[in-house]
Amino acid sequence: MSTQKEIIEKYPLLFKKLRSGQYTFECGKGWNHLIEEVCFKINDFFEKFPEYNENFEGIIVVKEKYGELRIQGSFPDIVYDFIKEAEHKSQNTCEYCGAEGKMRNVWGWQKTLCDVCDKDEGIDPTFKPE
Ligand SMILES: [Zn+2]
Numbered sequence: 544m545s546t547q548k549e550i551i552e553k554y555p556l557l558f559k560k561l562r563s564g565q566y567t568f569e570c571g572k573g574w575n576h577l578i579e580e581v582c583f584k585i586n587d588f589f590e591k592f593p594e595y596n597e598n599f600e601g602i603i604v605v606k607e608k609y610g611e612l613r614i615q616g617s618f619p620d621i622v623y624d625f626i627k628e629a630e631h632k633s634q635n636t637c638e639y640c641g642a643e644g645k646m647r648n649v650w651g652w653q654k655t656l657c658d659v660c661d662k663d664e665g666i667d668p669t670f671k672p673e
Pocket of ligand 1: 637638639640641642644656657658659660661
């Protein structure tokens with residue numbers, strides 16, 4: 544599975560304005576495969592329909608919010624459908640390890656985690672591991 548840095552480097556046009564800088568997203572690595580999948584679809588769409596790419600400014604933010612993946616920027620409607628699909632999948636995917644997970648309350652924070660990561664008392668829900 545690719546690291547966040549590898550995904551960002553693979554799709555420079557998508558991430559030219561990423562808020563968190565050049566090397567990471569603002570979420571755990573368990574969602575990397577979802578992010579990579581949606582980046583592939585967006586990139587593939589722009590290659591097939593370059594006219595849609597003219598006003599595309601790039602993805603501004605990739606982050607976790609209320610236990611879900613959020614990918615924000617200004618996109619054509621059809622691209623939003625790809626993003627919604629990835630965000631929906633994140634609701635059942637552990638943010639830390641990528642296993643099947645569900646929404647939990649961790650120290651007052653909503654996090655989507657698997658049983659194993661949920662039992663790890665060393666987990667800091669405010670920490671975003673790469
Ligand atoms: Zn996990």
